[in-house]
Amino acid sequence: MSSADDQDDLKPSFTQGYKPSAAKSAEEYAKLDAEDESLARWKASLGITSGATSRDTSGPKVTVLTLELNSPTLPHGKKPIINYQSLRSSSVTIKEGVEFNVRITFKVNHSIISGVRYIQVVKRAGLKVEKMEQMLGSYGPHPNGDPYIKDFDPEESPMGMIARSGTYNVKSRVVDDDGEVYADWEWCFRLAKEW
Structure with a gap:
């Protein structure tokens, strides 16, 4: 079996019609719906806060x-x-x-x-x-x-x-x-x- 077949085997399956949303930075997620207090607490529990861009993003x-x-x-x-x-x-x-x-x-x-x-x-x-x-x-x-x-x-x-x-x-x-x-x-x- 060729290497291309191996790569095809490892491709994830997707639901037809599903399109992932554009990637956002942690800072962008932190600013979304910032006025919603419960959502802000939930995002903070995931480490998504306004200072999130100060994280080391190397690696x-x-x-x-x-x-x-x-x-x-x-x-x-x-x-x-x-x-x-x-x-x-x-x-x-x-x-x-x-x-x-x-x-x-x-x-x-x-x-x-x-x-x-x-x-x-x-x-x-x-x-x-x-x-x-x-x-x-x-x-x-x-x-x-x-x-x-x-x-x-x-x-x-x-x-x-x-x-x-x-x-x-x-x-x-x-x-x-x-x-x-x-x-x-x-x-x-x-x-x-x-x-």
């Missing part, structure tokens, strides 16, 4: 910190974490036939991000097995710099001897409504009888 808008797998069947103290910064060499083992969910932790460094989603394409032996697309939402920077945590819908891992043979290669992307890519990485997993 990425979003930093992905971790991608991890959660399952009630995990042994105590074990949590498979897929470190976005060093994925090339890491491989994760998932127990076959169990329910698990993916959790992503990320920080919004500056600006307002809208319509952010996580896209994951799983291939085995070069053939696409699954495409998952999860909406993360729209965010502003946390006033105290805390990261956001998003748990995805639970899913069940495949089971059986055929599912356990081979490695599953995954391409992941975090992208927004405007098509701006915040993170792009590859990792792999294997299915096994035990975690």
Whole structure:
């Protein structure tokens, strides 16, 4: 499969007729409906204030910190974490036939991000097995710099001897409504009888 096909797999889906609004700075959002007191409190809780342009706007808008797998069947103290910064060499083992969910932790460094989603394409032996697309939402920077945590819908891992043979290669992307890519990485997993 060509690189162009891989890029098509990682494109987000859009609702027909939906058109994202023009991007605005945090300062512009702070000035919108400034006379509405409850809206001003809500915007302040997102870190959108009149002094928002004094933030350092260098560097990425979003930093992905971790991608991890959660399952009630995990042994105590074990949590498979897929470190976005060093994925090339890491491989994760998932127990076959169990329910698990993916959790992503990320920080919004500056600006307002809208319509952010996580896209994951799983291939085995070069053939696409699954495409998952999860909406993360729209965010502003946390006033105290805390990261956001998003748990995805639970899913069940495949089971059986055929599912356990081979490695599953995954391409992941975090992208927004405007098509701006915040993170792009590859990792792999294997299915096994035990975690």
